[in-house]
Amino acid sequence: MEITGKTFVALGYQPGKWFKEALAYANEHQLAGEQLISYLDSVKPIYQPLQDEAADLTVNIHAENDQEQSNVDTVVASMQKLLRTPTMVQGAVMPDACPTGPIGTIPVGGVVIAKNAIHPGMHSADICCSVMLTDLGMIDPKKVLDQAQRVTHFGFGGRIYDKQFSLPTQLKHRFKDNLLLNKEKMLDMAETHLGTQGDGNHFLFVGRSAKTGHTMMVTHHGSRGVGAMLYSQGMKIAEHFRKQISPETLKQNAWIPFDTEEGKQYWQALQIIRDWTKLNHSSLHDATLHGLGMQGYDRYWNEHNFVFQDQDLFYHAKGATPLDEKFLPDSTGSRLIPLNMAEPVLIVQGATTKGNLGFAPHGAGRNISRSAHKRAKQGQTETQIFREETEGLDVRFFSGEIDISELPSAYKNAQTVRTQMQTYGLGNVIDEVLPYGSIMAGDWQKNAPWKRRKKGKKKKQ
Incomplete structure (x- = not known):
């Protein structure tokens, strides 16, 4: 009897791109019962919850008046929420930091390090400004x-x-x-x-x-327009992965796993846009x-709006000048x-x-x-x-x-x-x-x- 996507859904698995390869393998090896469940558990996307605590944040800014204090408080609150995203390793904010978007959105003047992940929302639509x-x-x-x-x-x-x-x-x-x-x-x-x-x-x-x-x-x-169009595509791809592996993550912080075909293509596209x-x-x-x-x-x-790679770490700069x-x-x-x-x-x-x-x-x-x-x-x-x-x-x-x-x-x-x-x-x-x-x-x-x-x-x- 042929195994279909409905078989997987009936067993409680969330539909996704992984179904195609899993179906081919399951049918080829005629898996059933515990064998099928064991195989599916080994290949299904791994759900990634938010971190219990935010990754380390260095604040390289201080306020000198009430207006600046409000600005700094919002920036820090936004970074602390963002740094609970599962991929986050570390973050920093610069003296020119200013908030943009709802709390949890990377501010201008923000730098974050992500492990094995590219976050399109963290380099923004103006790629490689x-x-x-x-x-x-x-x-x-x-x-x-x-x-x-x-x-x-x-x-x-x-x-x-x-x-x-x-x-x-x-x-x-x-x-x-x-x-x-x-x-x-x-x-x-x-x-x-x-x-x-x-x-x-x-x-x-x-x-x-x-x-x-x-x-x-x-x-x-x-x-210009070419970067903005790539950004739009990147956000859609990241949202697809977010729904599968980390629905608790804020939409603006969705990511593309680098070790996927989509991740490789997006990284290559970023270099061409650069x-x-x-x-x-x-x-x-x-x-x-x-x-x-x-x-x-x-x-x-x-550049000061980009993503920089160091082995499996990806440094996202949203308005920050690389020194290294x-x-x-x-x-x-x-x-x-x-x-x-x-x-x-x-x-x-x-x-x-x-x-x-x-x-x-x-x-x-x-x-x-x-x-x-x-x-x-x-x-x-x-x-x-x-x-x-x-x-x-x-x-x-x-x-x-x-x-x-x-x-x-x-x-x-x-x-x-x-x-x-x-x-x-x-x-x-x-x-x-x-x-x-x-x-x-x-x-x-x-x-x-x-x-x-x-x-x-x-x-x-």
Whole structure:
């Protein structure tokens, strides 16, 4: 008599992908009774309950006022709940930490170590958000910013056809060879989004080295639409496993076991997205250099939203800069930590300690949300706020619309972050890129293309 999935369910086993292989084996060996039950118990997914106590947490941040205290308390509470997830080994929070999502969600500025597991929700949708620096030597920073503005692209969607960069054939083949990346829409985004920077806190920054006086260009952005699509797939795969092996785990903390085929494919896809993002940065830097008719003196980069592997441990950084060289095989030894448009970009180096887990902050972070910051500024015009906070700087918004939620006052005090970096041993500043000016998306939704089209239709009517 043939054994079916209904046979397994009648015996009390939860349906899942494991049924297929188990059915084939059970039928081939004609298992029945105790033999069948013994076999199924040996191959069924192992249920993993939440840990009774949270894994160890190092808090590399302290509050200096009531507002910051509320922020720190929420971050710590969120990390403590998250660290009860079955895979968790250890965690840390950085001085720029700020909460995002409900309690139990990894905050910005959070680092966690998971055993044999990749948690898509712990690297976030902006996979491989990163920073790249090019040293342009002794050149007028205004010339660099002007040329960069001709080259870069912020806001919704990709570049128009005649302004697109070419996706290298080898990288295109790697997309096609990966089961999670070989979708037509994703391949199209990999081409059209190349050379774009998105919105939010992403920027193109130009300044001078405090040490050498050289002009330096820094870009900050992630993997755009291709990364967001991979993240969505990763969360669905992780949810599938969560339902089978750990339903008590919060949905945002679901994981993909690394030793599964899905885990291997997702890890490979992450590496491809990492290479695409690095190319996204270098395309803009190279095009700027080409427009200026020159070559750069030096270049380095690092991501701060990613997953890093060390044997069977996976370090998830949600807005944290890796210090340890084992996390950055293509590193030149320095890391970049931007603070805000009116503050220097820090060039740092540092060693791994028990408390920092091999990471440093990724920026200044926020104490309140964008909308709360805007409410706090009511009574002043956007132009007034902009002039006060960017005096002496050449700050431009790609959309032509000011976004006050990205001005310096929207972020934590930069000096506080720097002081706490020293206090907790989170990297040493070896140079600073002193600000000349920057380009950001601005409030591109205020005058978005679809809104202009809608207004045009109304006028015609």
